[in-house]
Amino acid sequence: MNASGWYGGKTVVVSGASGYIAASLVERLAGVAAKVVRLSRRTLPPLDGCSDMTGDYADPEFWRRALLGADVVFHLAAQTSFYKAASDPDADFQANVLPMRALLEPCRRAARRPFIVFAGSVTQAGLPRRMPSDGSEQDEPITVYDLHKLLAEKLLEGYARQGLARGATLRLSNVYGPGPGSSSSDRGILNAMLARALRGERLSVYGTGEAVRDYLYIDDISAAFLAAGGGADALNGRRFVLGSGRGVSLLESFRLAAARVEAATGARVEVACVPEPPGLSPIESRKFTADASAFRAATGWSAKIPLEEGLDLTIAALRAAAGRAAAGRRPG
Template sequence: MEALVTGGAGFIGSHLANALLAKGGVTILDDLSSGSKANVPKKAEFIKASVLDEAALAKAAMGGAATVFHLGGMVGVPMSVREPQRCADVNVKGTVNVLEACRKADCRVVFASSASVYGDNPKTPYRETDLPAPVSPYAVSKLAGEGLLAFYAKEYGLKCVSLRLFNVYGPGQKISSGYAAVVPAFINAARASDDLRVNGDGSQTRDFIYVDDVVQAFLLSAEKGSGAYNIGSGKPTSVKHLAGKIIELTQTKSRITRAPKRAGDVRDSLADVSKARRELGFEPAYSLADGLSRVIGNG
């Protein structure tokens, strides 16, 4: 299978690209604004370009890709709050560009959406049928991306899947990466015996999912499915509990301290993955303890 990965020099994209290389050729398109050339697998073809570069996208998609995995764009809530216009430009216009290239090249599209589209909905676990209520420019841009995929699927017959990723973590993740960046931040602090600072009181919950499980969801989506799917572990973890588990696994003397709540953050987030399990065959393989142990051992 020939594949194009936008954002393939980033955290999730590079893990996906490595897995795809076992199945065929891989082209990565990334402007390195948040990714790193060091993450690009040696056997992958690399194009340094933004998703706003229509000519580069068209050339990459026309290169024989059967599936385009669209992960390129601005990552995370905080940056989108600081730069909402750039978020809209890159995440919305960039997604239109990807879809146009795929329409012309007749590629399947798998889009990295986000659990943030659900907003601060107090009713968990989240189901794909729940009404979205995004509370940040990042979340709005991801919901817009899903809507664009749905339009292209209905209007042009393009085969499209949107994966609503919950809090992804794993080896090679940078603190600035968004997703579950609290994990590398806590691990780095614990290794230095520094305090682990939680935003708010730490009782807010997240659905942390190991990156290899997320890669598996992308691979499954290249073969089957349509519409939007939740991709998470299906298990809630408080940020305070996460900090305690990392302190335990690193055997550090760090303490847990408090910091102000972040703008745009939601209170609780938990995935109902029954639709992905039923239609994609998705099944998370890693517990939080297993995943954290792998990250800590990898560093």
Template sequence: MHALVVGGNGFIGSHLVDGLLARGQQVTILDIQERRWDAMPAAARFIRGDIGDPYLIREALIGVDVVYHLAWTTIHEIANRDPAADVQSNLAPAIRLIEACQGASNPRLVFISSGGTVYGPARQLPIPETHPRNPINAYGVSKLAVEKYLQMYNHISGLDYAVLRPSVPYGPRQNPLGRQGAINVFLHRVAHGLPVTIWGDGSVSRDFFYISDLVDALIACGEQPLGEERTFNIGGREEISLNRALVVVQRTVGRTAIIDSQPARRFDAPRIVLDTTLARQTLNWQPRVDFEEGVARTWDWIRATFP
């Protein structure tokens, strides 16, 4: 099998590439940047460029069986500041990629959506895939729009696709110096005696899960036959508040956090815990790494990379 990983040098993409190569698959990476934290695998073909380049996309799709679309240029906060730019830099290129796939050999297109944003405030917990989709930030609106385009093209022309709605993955190679990825940011800042920002009272909760569990789900979506069910929640084993996550981080690092308390953000849904029953039944998937173990593995990487 030949896989094209769009955004294959980022946090999720680099782990997916490693997982695909370990399974003996042929891998092409399309990304605007090289790997940041480790060396590019020699076995992977790397095409440097933008998903918005139609000629590059057509070249990258030659002989491909499955496309993983992981590239996204914004986070929640940035998307809210300029929704029009978010549409231009993310939604429009995704539509062009969908159209290019139809012009190629109709590979399966696996899209990473966002279980943390497309649903909006939870009406029930855990949240099933059938829960109303009412995103409260621009990031979630754009992700949901891509889902709708995939469904439309499937109906019109038989596009083969799958959608993953992950909760909050974390692990090695996620930038701990940025504004996204609470676990990695917490670990780095606690270790270096820097203030940790807590928005609101810290009760905001998610089902955090380790990156290897997301890779397993992505590969399953790319390899397994699918019927009518093509959208899957992916998350962790339990609901974890930011307060509890910080307790585990402090225990792992062996230092006490300096807390920077800030007002709650209106675009953060208070609680997101996903029902992953459909993925368990259809993809034979389940999360394998518990939270404490995942934090410990991530800490090992951070202290080796950012001494």
């Protein structure tokens, strides 16, 4: 899809606009001349080409005002921790389910319905029973977080099936890579490991490190959302698994991260297996590789950035951010 041609002049609403993926997506949308409406719970620094709204995602009236004239909604606002969801299920329900319900109600009543692209998670399916996974297996979520994400997805599918809304879910695998304007070092396991390695810290992998992840670079994620927003006819009412198609064990990925940091800095980085901490969620032991062929067939999208290249790009961004921070601390 030619994003520049399709999105030019379109009104695009992005919820959770202060978040990692949303910030990258907003940056891409600004580059294709879209009219971007950023939604957030708190006031954001102004950004050229964007208008901003703050409010409560669980309030249908907030959504009604936000959706006026909208062509596409990228719904990225969420609570993303398995552990926070387990400790406070009510708060997680309010953060991950009620906003979808509030978003769908104005759509049901509207004469003109925007296409909703919802950010789901591959963990909604539970522990994978086969690899690669294309999302066609029965969902058996094993965490409160995933149960709520699945419920939000089902609400969207149900409204779409009845013709009351339009939308699709992208179930995301492990995202990594820098975010615009920041190091994003607290986002995702790979970003965290790279940041630790650059600080000279040891990288600790739990147990034997046999759990498998499918890592997807942030630019590929943004491209997938853009493709989804312009593919309403082919995607409506459906869900899609996204990933690179390459499964890598945690131990292998940590060692690879250490090796790329060593190559960039010359400093040795230690990787060690350590006992699993008490209370570790069983979902952490999953072995997952994505089969994104359904989304590729519907949109033409595919992952472009190999893991090694993505790690190098992220290392460069983290080092540049650290350099800017150090320069800012120097006396004038």
